[in-house]
Amino acid sequence: MTGFRAIAVAIVKGFVRDKMSLFFALVFPLMFLVLFGGIFNFASSPKITMVVVGQVPLFDNLPDGARQAFDDSFEVTRSRDADRAVAEVRKGDADVAVQMRGNTVVAHYTQADQTKAAVTRGTLNAFVDGANQAASGTPPRYRLDAVRVEDQSLKAIQFVTPGLLGWAVAMSAAFGAAATLQGWRNSKLLRRLQLSPVPTRSVVAARVVVTVLVALVQMAIFLGLGLVAFGLQLTGSWWMGVPLLVAGTMAFMSLGLLAGAIAKTQEGAVNLANFFVLPMAFLSGSFFPLDGAPPWLQATSLALPLRHLNDGMLDVLVRGQGPTAAIVPMLILLGFAAVVTLVAVRLFRWED
Amino acid sequence: MSSGNGGPAISVRGLRKAYGDLAAVDDVSFDVATGEFFGILGPNGAGKTTTLEMVEGLRRPDAGDVHLLGEPTWPRNPRLLPRIGVQLQASAFFERLTAREQIHTFAALYGVPPGQADDWLERVGLTDKAGSRTEALSGGQKQRLAIACALVHEPEVVFLDEPTAALDPQARRNLWDLLRSLNEAGRTVVLTTHYMDEAEALCDRVAIMDHGKVLQLDSPSALVRGLDAPVRIFVSPHLVTADDARAVAGVDAVTDDGTSTVLSTRSPSAVLTRLAELNALEGLQVKAATLEDVFLDLTGREYRA
Structure with missing residues (x-):
């Protein structure tokens, strides 16, 4: 037990004193979080720009509630020239141009942004229907009671935080395992430890425990910063993210072991780990959603451990899924870890 | 300090290890007595380290067996490990730890209190470097730290793999x-080296290895004596010409190496007495045969470390 603790403390000190690994484990992914969080928050839900040509009495006589909704949705500029207004829409300077022809509201809109187009049509339809109904003088028979549910398409920070956290953990777990295995083999420290009375399992356990601790610190920092600075909202069973992250750490450590077993130098091992992790991060949706990716790519990504970590983390951290949503990803990650570790053990050679 | 059964501290029988077609260690046998300072000498690639690592129990021999303190070393024998201390060829340290942290870590692996570790740091003269990271130590300081880390648990048998390389x-x-002080404290010390003078200066007995085989094994002085090589006496040619030298009784051969007249003899005391009578001692040098000559005699080639 003292052997386990001594080795764990030695690894922690070595990690904390290594500026490069600290940077790549914490600072680098956090830079991405700040960057992505900042960009996407700025771009989220802008108003629809509307050019009103001449007088549109429908808009001028809105009841209070509708007025509020109208102002929230549209940013209005006025124009006298219908042709010029439509030209503005065509150029993309405005989203919709509206004019009255008799009792008809004519809206020229662009399909460039389908969401905005749909919102424009729907909202304008609702205003016209409302005005028609008011003009008829009878009270409405039906009314809409809108209840908000968690959307599959998440606010940027909700999506970015779990993905970048997964990437950060993948990096530090794989790099740590690769550098330790290769470096300790090269310096003969592994041999030296073999000749001490400390059992091999204590040496392995020390490395695993330190890597898991680093992953949990990464999680605390990511979620903490997301909550405090970027309006991240965690849903009910977010705590299931902890065991899920531990399972993910095992999977990426096994990749690092594989890199460390194959590579001839410590730099080579870290580079090889990077070669595994960086493409995987892109293909697993760490940086942007895979929704728009072609089906074959989405199918391929299911072979990658990070994809399952990311999916599971999204489910329990921000999508409001129950704790059981993490079970299947955890099993996949642990299975991956077991298989890859076995392969690494088979490929491991004491001598270069 | 005893092996507990009165037998040798180390007993090696018929040890073999091959890598592909290369026989790295080829039928090596030797015993090391308790308290002995034992050297394995040979050029690089002679099989010294492979032999040592099989004796330590790090490597599985293809054939043969090793008993260390009366117990087999393979497979890994946890009862034996606290009784041996090992310094490996490379500097096997944890990354980015200070000298003190390194030895405290190794001490903890053996359940040794930190105070004892600090004592060892002082014994190897590294107290003033205790706060320096191992990466910043000089080669000699690293070796001394590695030796301290190997000895921190007071082992009975110490293995040192080319500590002065x-x-x-x-x-x-x-x-x-x-190294002498370690042995004087009663420990059995096994050392590999490719330095002839080191083996001569330190070891009670030396096994000379080449191409995976032990060529000869004895004390350095016995090895040299067994060679029956002449002593060479170098004198200034101004004092003693080659012809003068040939006239000296007991001289077997005379050569001129360009700067000295060189007298080869098997009765150096008689020859030196005569040279003193000739008043030819100024600048005189005597070179006895060394392990290098033994190696040359055994292998028919110059020793190259």
Whole structure:
């Protein structure tokens, strides 16, 4: 037990004193979080720009509630020239141009942004229907009671935080395992430890425990910063993210072991780990959603451990899924870890 | 300090290890007595390290067996490990730890209190470097730290794999004093080296290895004596010409190496007496045969470390 603790403390000190690994484990992914969080928050839900040509009495006589909704949705500029207004829409300077022809509201809109187009049509339809109904003088028979549910398409920070956290953990777990295995083999420290009375399992356990601790610190920092600075909202069973992250750490450590077993130098091992992790991060949706990716790519990504970590983390951290949503990803990650570790053990050679 | 059964501290029988077609260790046998300072000497690639690592129990022999303190070393024998201390060829340290943290870590692996570790740091003269990271230590300091880490748990048998390799002569001499003191404390010490003078200066007995085989095994003086090589006496040609030299009784051969007249003899005391009578002692040098000559005699080629 003292052997386990001594080795764990030695690894922690070595990690904390290594500026490069600290940077790549914490600072680098956090830079991405700040960057992505900042960009996407700025771009989220802008108003629809509307050019009103001449007088549109429908808009001028809105009841209070509708007025509020109208102002929230549209940013209005006025124009006298219908042709010029439509030209503005065509150029993309405005989203919709509206004019009255008799009792008809004519809206020229662009399909460039389908969401905005749909919102424009729907909202304008609702205003016209409302005005028609008011003009008829009878009270409405039906009314809409809108209840908000968690959307599959998440606010940027909700999506970015779990993905970048997964990437950060993948990096530090794989790099740590690769550098330790290769470096300790090269310096003969592994041999030296073999000749001490400390059992091999204590040496392995020390490395695993330190890597898991680093992953949990990464999680605390990511979620903490997301909550405090970027309006991240965690849903009910977010705590299931902890065991899920531990399972993910095992999977990426096994990749690092594989890199460390194959590579001839410590730099080579870290580079090889990077070669595994960086493409995987892109293909697993760490940086942007895979929704728009072609089906074959989405199918391929299911072979990658990070994809399952990311999916599971999204489910329990921000999508409001129950704790059981993490079970299947955890099993996949642990299975991956077991298989890859076995392969690494088979490929491991004491001598270069 | 005893092996507990009165037998030798180390007993090696018929040890073999091959890598592909290359026989790295080829039928090696030897015993090391308790308290002995034992050297394995040979050029690089002779099989010294492979032999040592099989004796330590790090490597599985293809054939043969090793008993260390009366117990087999393979497979890994956890009861034996606290009784042996090992310094490996490379500097096997944890990354980015200070000298003190390194030895405290190794001490903890053996359940040794930190105070005892600090004592060892002082014994190898590294107290003032205790706060320096190992990466910043000189080669000699690293070796001394590695030796301290190997000895922190007071083992009965110590293995040192080329502890003075890549050190400058001054640092080598300093380390010799430390190595002697380890043996004088009653420990069995096994050392590999490719330095002839080191083996001569330190070891009670030396096994000379080449191409995976032990060519000869004895004390350095017995090895040299067994060679029956002549002593060479170098004198100034101004004092003694080659013809003068040939007239000296007991001289077997005379050569001129360009700067000295060289007299080869098997009765050096008679020859030196005669040279003193000739008043030819100024600048005189006597070179006895060394292990290098033994190696040359055994292999028919010059020794190249």
